[in-house]
Amino acid sequence: MRRGLPQDAFEGGKPYIAIANTASDLTPCNAHLDEVATSVKQGIWEAGGVPLNLPVMSLGETNVRPTAMLWRNLAAMAIEEMLRANPIDGVVLLGGCDKTIPSLLMAAASVDLPAVVVPGGPMLTGHFRGAPLGCGTDVWRLSEEVRAGTLSREAFLRSESAMIRSKGHCNTMGTASTMACLAEALGMTIPGTAGTPAPDARLLERAHETGRLAVSLVAEDRTPSRVLTRASFLNAIVTLAAIGGSTNAVVHLLAIAGRLGVELILDDFDRVGSGVPLLVDLQPAGRHLMDDLFRAGGLLAVLKEVGDLLDPSAPTVTGEPLTAYLDAAEIWDETVIRRRSSPLLEDAGIAVLRGNLAPRGAVIKPAAASPELLRHRGRAVVFDSVEDLNARLDSPDLDVDETSVLILRGCGPRGYPGMPEVGNLPLPRRLLEKGVRDMVRVSDARMSGTAYGTVVLHAAPEAAVGGPLALVRTGDPIVLDVPARRLDIDLPQRELSLRTPVTTGFAEPARGWQRLYIDHVLQADQGADLDFLVGSSGHEVSRESH
Template sequence: MGLRSSRWYAGDDRNSYIHRAWMRRGLPADAFDGERPHIAIANTASDLTPCNSHFGEIAESVKHGVWAAGGVPLNLPVVSLGETNVRPTAMLWRNLAAMATEEMLRANPIDGVVLLGGCDKTIPSLLMAAASVDLPAVVVPGGPMLTGTFRGVPLGCGTDVWRLSEEVRAGTLSREAFLESESSMIRSRGHCNTMGTASTMACMAEALGMTLPGTAGTPAADSRLLERSHETGRLAVDLVRRGLRPSQVMTRGSFLNAIVTLAAVGGSTNAVIHLLAIAGRLGVPLDLDDFDRTGAGVPLLADLQPAGRHLMDDLHRAGGLRAVLKEVEDLLDPAALTVTGRPLVEHLAGAAVHDEAVIRRRAEPVLPDAGIAVLRGNLAPDGAVIKPAAASPHLLRHRGRAVVFDSVEDLHARLDAPDLDVDETSVLVLRGCGPKGYPGMPEVGNLPLPAKLLAKGVRDMVRLSDARMSGTAYGTVVLHASPEAAAGGPLARVRTGDPIVLDVAARRLDVDVPDGELAAREPVLDGHARPLRGWERLYVDHVTQAHQGADLDFLLGSSGDTVGRDSH
């Protein structure tokens, strides 16, 4: 079979002696005979990434599966990014996590890898790493938490944080009641139970063919996740023996399947950036226009928060992702493979919808056209995105006066000022929050509404930025305006009072001032990042724009397994 790990362990010289001797800590002698694939378990478990804190148990099930299939499992802790704790934003380190994982996979004597991810940036970073190294790989998503309730009402993790906090600011919910709900929000292990970025990227991994089909969306506390983890461990050994690599699974057809899936489940806008980054690592041609061409006419079928009413354990109970994809099977690439070696569509046989309130039939969708809309115009010549499924229909075509904030700090300082010149028709503009600007492109695009408008009953306004927003968020929010202000984009030249014109149906985003006047204005670059050292300096110097996936420019394109250098 010619196992890669044999390059370390085979032979009778000093180097192979050292490699074997130091690994003989419970491993059987035949672990080094060149017949048993060595499978790394790239584990993003961390107490500081609470959504992934249960991965030790999942890893044990994977290990049992690897042993059962004749492989050798090896736990490999890798960089873990906790969305709720890391400051200023976990996205600042997605590329670092991907690069570090890539190098550890490349440097160690392993033949294949099981990728354990859950919280938002962990699955994207692991897939980016696997794409670059191109060793046999498979994902186990850690699963959503079970639904908590507060005063008899189900809580959508993330989504209801935004909703309840706005009600406090509006004066319709007491701060005491808001804080009381805190202990009810997180009922069990697992990531957010809405169709936020974590759930979305689990679905993307399955649509890309990189999970054991039927795994994405299995709740973290469900014993069936451990069963699937065991099966995945067995599959990882089989992947090595068959030589099936990520580059053979994640083809252009697989990415188009992911775009269809993104629309059908009402997934996070963050998936756009992550899919572009993964494709970039593989050298697969994918751009923003593919999201519009492929996803625009796809119906929203999963009635899940934040675009709908239900939560992830409802989706699992109702038939899961496979049932959703069965409804749009004709839109999927029939040739795109999964890690099983069989096409994704073959794994949809027998999928059924068990609750039509949660998973709608194709003929009665939540929305008939639900894909991420890509906007262009003089405010975003390289594109911006909006999630129509989470927006207010009456605002999808809108003209309003810009109210501009130059940074997050400026927003916090002035948003609730009684003399802020703003009304419900205004367009809130936040700049300086793109990949280079903050840096890291934080999830601040869903700007809170001014307190005086909340008090009047306003609950949505058009908001525009070069930032991202949480996949659990909602509203008429235009994101990822590219190029960003810090890179010289036109957003840096917008002034308070400028008329902003949004027309989602026409895919337009413009500021209604003469082009010559806009170009002649001095750009506002207040507060933009100018790091002097370390990772932030490397990041700001090399990060690409949002429409390119916000990866580092020198990491684009798969380099494959380059092991063979003698380190001794």
């Protein structure tokens, strides 16, 4: 069907470029992507291609229940099938909110048609009582002040209203900002795009340029498998540390690599990220926000400072290596982007912990933790589910003090299901009232990239499949030693072997996607993808349609 297209759109071998568009009114971070898509279309037409808007599944952290992560793999699978089923030659991927860029990249990797990303960009900074607000991070901070009795509920609601000043995703270095930056570090955007604020006209300029590039990608057959090499993923890990990015990036990068058959394991994050300095002074690890990063020089200025740690062989969608774009980068505000000689932290990489509580690994973000808690021993206070946590956390009968270690289980990939962002457990009210603002917390869950604290996440294997977290009892001695990369329950193995695992928080869906998900989801150390989706399938359909 022509649907108003001119006849020459069907002549001369013009490439058909899909715009995989995650715009949705139910995903506030992505609501402006139809405007971005219009600029992409203009660039595609200008370069001699035919643009085709392809609305795809959209996942918003603020509305989707029980957790957007439950649907990441479904979104990736649905997008993959649409890219393969339709007669297209290439695709521009429009994403913003946390799971949209990962799912788009997973799909593109599986289909391996020429592809390029346009991140939707962060919102502008809002202010409350004269102070800048970080979307997400200050929600966590101010909600604790409400529970501590130092901020009224009415003032909290006014702060929330002031926080969302413009279109765009969270303006902290949360998962959305992290994945936009990592898409660029992987080589899947035009360098210099990531972090452009959503309301900035330069985002539309770059979207137009990306539309033109998409036509060239098809002509040169530059596919994700040619761009996303092991070197690209290792560069992304360096980037993750330098920007103080979200722990969620670990499961997303592992899943994307798995779709390509690129060798990437959990230990790579510690091996490569260890010793990388934190250079970006952004919430939640620092003070500033994403539009500050953009005006201060952007991601390329950050990467220039750690250029010697980057693999120059890693290509980008432009055909040039990522490192070729660093010479022209400049730092314009050294309070936002630090020099290598004066970092926020000398060693900011994600730390991978192992021990008898996480034999397949757990992760912690030292940049967001309290330094004095990185080595800690305390009594376990165990919660079997989110519901159990909510019911008992503020009980006057709860035997807890500031030295305790809060344990939450039943919240891994299978246990919830979907591995929700509940790992940054709220603190008991009576401790907040005493002035306590951080405690060691351990779970098989994730936490929002906007969150902070001494929080151990992604413990694998999870409790729902019989992992060691299922053996912990309240009162057990827990030992965290981040410098030694250890997480242990300090009890004899013989005693632990006599215990019956507790899996009371494990849900067993009867039908639909959730049933398929729990039957096939992999553990966090494998990216929490579905086992039958690992490995690229290519863009050929299984049988010709008639």
